[in-house]
Amino acid sequence: MSSENTDLHHAEGGHGHEDTMTRGRIWKVFFILLAITCIEFFIALVLVPKGTVPLHVANPIYIILTLLKAFYIVAFFMHLKFERKGLVFSILVPILFIIGLILVLTNESHHWITLRM
Amino acid sequence: MSATVSQIDELKTTPWAGGRSPYNVEYGKMMMWFFLLSDAFTFSSLLIAYGALRFSAPTWPLPSLVFQSVPGTSIEHGAPLVFVGLMTFILIMSSVTMVLAVEAGHRNAKKEVVGWMIGTIIGGLMFLGCQALEWTHLHSEGFWWSAIPNAETLKEFFEGNVPLVQQQMTAHQFANLFFTITGFHGFHVFSGVIINIIITINVLAGTYEKRGSYLMVEKVGLYWHFVDLVWVFVFTFFYLV
Numbered sequence: 218m219s220s221e222n223t224d225l226h227h228a229e230g231g232h233g234h235e236d237t238m239t240r241g242r243i244w245k246v247f248f249i250l251l252a253i254t255c256i257e258f259f260i261a262l263v264l265v266p267k268g269t270v271p272l273h274v275a276n277p278i279y280i281i282l283t284l285l286k287a288f289y290i291v292a293f294f295m296h297l298k299f300e301r302k303g304l305v306f307s308i309l310v311p312i313l314f315i316i317g318l319i320l321v322l323t324n325e326s327h328h329w330i331t332l333r334m
Numbered sequence: 335m336s337a338t339v340s341q342i343d344e345l346k347t348t349p350w351a352g353g354r355s356p357y358n359v360e361y362g363k364m365m366m367w368f369f370l371l372s373d374a375f376t377f378s379s380l381l382i383a384y385g386a387l388r389f390s391a392p393t394w395p396l397p398s399l400v401f402q403s404v405p406g407t408s409i410e411h412g413a414p415l416v417f418v419g420l421m422t423f424i425l426i427m428s429s430v431t432m433v434l435a436v437e438a439g440h441r442n443a444k445k446e447v448v449g450w451m452i453g454t455i456i457g458g459l460m461f462l463g464c465q466a467l468e469w470t471h472l473h474s475e476g477f478w479w480s481a482i483p484n485a486e487t488l489k490e491f492f493e494g495n496v497p498l499v500q501q502q503m504t505a506h507q508f509a510n511l512f513f514t515i516t517g518f519h520g521f522h523v524f525s526g527v528i529i530n531i532i533i534t535i536n537v538l539a540g541t542y543e544k545r546g547s548y549l550m551v552e553k554v555g556l557y558w559h560f561v562d563l564v565w566v567f568v569f570t571f572f573y574l575v
Contacts, residue, residue, distance in 0.1 A: 290559055296556075300358075301358045304359055304367065
């Protein structure tokens with residue numbers, strides 16, 4: 218078991234060029250995440266209260282920024298960007314089910330509100 | 335093994351022919367990924383249910399009014415996002431210390447791994463402490479599972495003239511969803527801290543040094559980043575939107 222781990226480990230680090238997380242990259246990703254969060258705060262604390270950006274515009278922006286943050290966490294911190302394509306697709310394709318549930322339930326909730334009012 | 339390669343062995347050279355792991359990833363790490371995928375389904379079901387209930391509600395308690403205090407200080411009003419911003423920063427920071435621990439593990443630098451792991455544990459504990467303060471604060475206002483503040487307090491969380499019945503209905507839904515979802519996330523943080531402590535003890539005991547690889551640190555790292563990932567979504571959908 219232990220020797221197997223080591224072998225895989227070396228094999229993983231061995232192929233390709235600089236395909237792993239260096240300390241420089243880690244901090245770069247951290248500052249990107251921090252910057253995105255700061256942009257979200259700026260929208261929520263300055264732009265929305267001032268009325269520059271209405272809520273129905275701000276909300277999609279929040280969601281896009283959140284997905285961007287999710288990408289950086291999964292791709293770099295969780296190292297998925299540097300894994301084999303097979304593993305990447307095994308993890309990402311099932312996420313489509315979540316999108317399906319979102320579509321079904323948002324559609325359903327529009328129906329519920331007409332029932333309630 | 336003979337020196338000549340039989341034809342059957344030769345066939346098994348492509349990744350999907352069964353000759354070697356097509357994922358090129360150790361079994362435990364792959365299983366961690368699949369567990370996290372299932373956990374992602376659980377969290378998204380909770381968050382989507384929250385979204386559906388909120389979409390179908392005529393009104394909703396405004397996040398900028400519900401979360402405008404800084405628990406643990408005397409600031410009670412006018413500081414939305416400050417406290418949760420601190421919590422987000424703590425969690426992202428602890429994610430960074432976690433990757434740094436993984437990176438140190440690649441170099442087999444035991445002392446550095448221990449240092450960064452302890453940093454991660456402290457970050458996790460700080461986050462849990464903040465969450466405890468936040469929950470206590472909401473509880474002191476009257477929020478809890480199936481419990482809402484009195485009409486006088488409730489009024490502060492809505493903008494404009496919302497009928498009391500609607501205020502009470504949506505506040506109930508808000509309270510149940512908030513405590514369930516942040517509670518489930520907090521439970522993940524808590525178990526993550528426990529797992530991190532166990533792994534740190536193993537690192538100190540030299541278990542992974544003997545094994546020749548710090549792959550276990552990577553596996554708990556995956557779990558820890560996932561917890562951070564979920565928080566990114568909870569933060570957006572409960573505090574921003």
